[in-house]
Amino acid sequence: MSDPFYITTAIAYPNGKPHIGHAYEAVATDVIARFHRLMGRDVRFVTGTDEHGLKMAQTARDAGRDTLEFADEMSGYFRDMCSKLNISYDVFMRTSDARHHAASIALWQAMEASGDLYLDRYEGWYSVRDEAYYGEEELTEGEGGVKLSPQGTPVEWTAEESWFFRLSKYQDPLLALYRDRPEFIRPESRRNEVLRFVEGGLKDLSVSRTSFDWGVRVPGSPGHVMYVWVDALTTYLSGLGYPEKDSDYSRFWPANIHIIGKDIVRFHAVYWPAFLMSAGLPLPGQVFGHGFLLARGGEKMSKSLGNVVDPIALADQFGVDPLRYFFLREVSFGQDGSYSPQAIVNRCNAELANSFGNLAQRTLSQIFKNCDAYLPAVHGHNADDAALFADIDRIIGETMPTAFGELALSQVIEAWMSGVFACNAYIDAQAPWTLKKTDINRMETVLATLYISIAQLAVAISPVIPASADLLLDQMGIPPEYRNLAGIRGHWYSPLAESGFRLEQPSGLFPRLELPTTDDQGDDI
RNA sequence: GGCGAAGUAGCUCAGCUGGUUAGAGCGGUGGAAUCAUAAUCCAUAGGUCGGGGGUUCAAGUCCCUCCUUCGCUACCA
Numbered sequence: 346m347s348d349p350f351y352i353t354t355a356i357a358y359p360n361g362k363p364h365i366g367h368a369y370e371a372v373a374t375d376v377i378a379r380f381h382r383l384m385g386r387d388v389r390f391v392t393g394t395d396e397h398g399l400k401m402a403q404t405a406r407d408a409g410r411d412t413l414e415f416a417d418e419m420s421g422y423f424r425d426m427c428s429k430l431n432i433s434y435d436v437f438m439r440t441s442d443a444r445h446h447a448a449s450i451a452l453w454q455a456m457e458a459s460g461d462l463y464l465d466r467y468e469g470w471y472s473v474r475d476e477a478y479y480g481e482e483e484l485t486e487g488e489g490g491v492k493l494s495p496q497g498t499p500v501e502w503t504a505e506e507s508w509f510f511r512l513s514k515y516q517d518p519l520l521a522l523y524r525d526r527p528e529f530i531r532p533e534s535r536r537n538e539v540l541r542f543v544e545g546g547l548k549d550l551s552v553s554r555t556s557f558d559w560g561v562r563v564p565g566s567p568g569h570v571m572y573v574w575v576d577a578l579t580t581y582l583s584g585l586g587y588p589e590k591d592s593d594y595s596r597f598w599p600a601n602i603h604i605i606g607k608d609i610v611r612f613h614a615v616y617w618p619a620f621l622m623s624a625g626l627p628l629p630g631q632v633f634g635h636g637f638l639l640a641r642g643g644e645k646m647s648k649s650l651g652n653v654v655d656p657i658a659l660a661d662q663f664g665v666d667p668l669r670y671f672f673l674r675e676v677s678f679g680q681d682g683s684y685s686p687q688a689i690v691n692r693c694n695a696e697l698a699n700s701f702g703n704l705a706q707r708t709l710s711q712i713f714k715n716c717d718a719y720l721p722a723v724h725g726h727n728a729d730d731a732a733l734f735a736d737i738d739r740i741i742g743e744t745m746p747t748a749f750g751e752l753a754l755s756q757v758i759e760a761w762m763s764g765v766f767a768c769n770a771y772i773d774a775q776a777p778w779t780l781k782k783t784d785i786n787r788m789e790t791v792l793a794t795l796y797i798s799i800a801q802l803a804v805a806i807s808p809v810i811p812a813s814a815d816l817l818l819d820q821m822g823i824p825p826e827y828r829n830l831a832g833i834r835g836h837w838y839s840p841l842a843e844s845g846f847r848l849e850q851p852s853g854l855f856p857r858l859e860l861p862t863t864d865d866q867g868d869d870i
Numbered sequence: 871g872g873c874g875a876a877g878u879a880g881c882u883c884a885g886c887u888g889g890u891u892a893g894a895g896c897g898g899u900g901g902a903a904u905c906a907u908a909a910u911c912c913a914u915a916g917g918u919c920g921g922g923g924g925u926u927c928a929a930g931u932c933c934c935u936c937c938u939u940c941g942c943u944a945c946c947a
Binding site for chain 1: 873874875876882883884894895896897902903904905906907909910911912940941942943944945946947
């Protein structure tokens, strides 16, 4: 068996429909997963929905719905989004699943066995309106000395029985982890934040709630449900079958990487490894906090601002692959990025339609018309051909994998584009349309050289635009077993040509996009 | 308030441990070509690298200060 690779998205909280941020994260994670498959690794990719907690129960209640039935519907929207966006997950884990409850209980009991859980009272300034506790220093003084939350709502001193996790005990182990494995938290800016946070001291964490019951019951402690983060994080284990011994868990845990949003870095980089250490389980290799996609004005997308963009509608409008390409190309992975219809149209037309799509089209068309649709024979390569091959080979064999290894996803595509540019420069310099009249053998060699290069570029970019890449490779007759990095760099052209394969009339891969005419409607966000 | 990040060509950004004429893509301009989705290729356009001060033979790259933007500052996820 090949090298295992386990990657996850964050587990989405479905108290609303998926927004562009969910789509972005799913796509980015999918691209990484697909790339590792391309490299021949055995990949597990887990995503899912985190359905417990007060907000879900409330949202359902407000809608007059049964909580689980509501969760079923909402979770469904996330699965629909994944299927729409061609997200190649292996497991979609729901926290309401019985298997997941079993896993959460197993993790809880493992932490309990380490003596890291204890029952105590949770006391603090509680805002009924916000349903949240606040620290003394966060409060402000209102009229008549009334204490107010940062949201301006009244708070009162409240005490509640709660299970606590000895997070304080893990301060030093965590700092040692960050020190010994600097790549554990990325990007660097997030790592620094976490470092400072942990260096500042850790208090024990309240890990159960008694104010609602929509969650995983704490074993042997009636009235308590687990703090949502305890069970949400457990999804990464339950998605592999934990605690079952004979499951993917034994092969794929620990995860190579958790892809999450920058807003939940602490839960993944502090609480999660602490829980795992407590339970005696191996720690994941890396937690990567990506940035947010901002609307053109630079505002964060949020429901309260009413500027939520439906990713399904975007995919319908521009196409799934162009949207995926845009997400990864335009945004420097790890940093915030911005989105606008204009930017999508510009980027996709320039790079997918004009540079790459047109390259394939002009090459295949010439073969179709000038070679009777048969793949042309190679009559000896010259130095120009060798230079192009060397260029492409370096790009797909070194530059792109290296950038992928660093999760510099936009640089991966940038490198790929440089290969596309090289092909366009080559075709113009060689001018096979002129060779047609002067040197037919050379024309054939040039077209064959391009054919090989285009197929290699198509395979290399297939994690980003899987459907389009397959469509092209289908047109080109590339057998499935060659659609991986090793295969496409190998010897397949001559056998394919000698097999008598013929092209169909080539058809464009990426139609040029146009801006929606009702343009300004979309800006009204 | 505390800690941190960032401010580089019209736009989006690269610029590692300081060292020849500060880079890329897009946009703009001028050519070439016509196989192709009016797509492509070539050339080019000068930005006092946020302001000021300092260290150094030498600073976008180190130090100080000021301005601006942003992030984190524990139990809503």
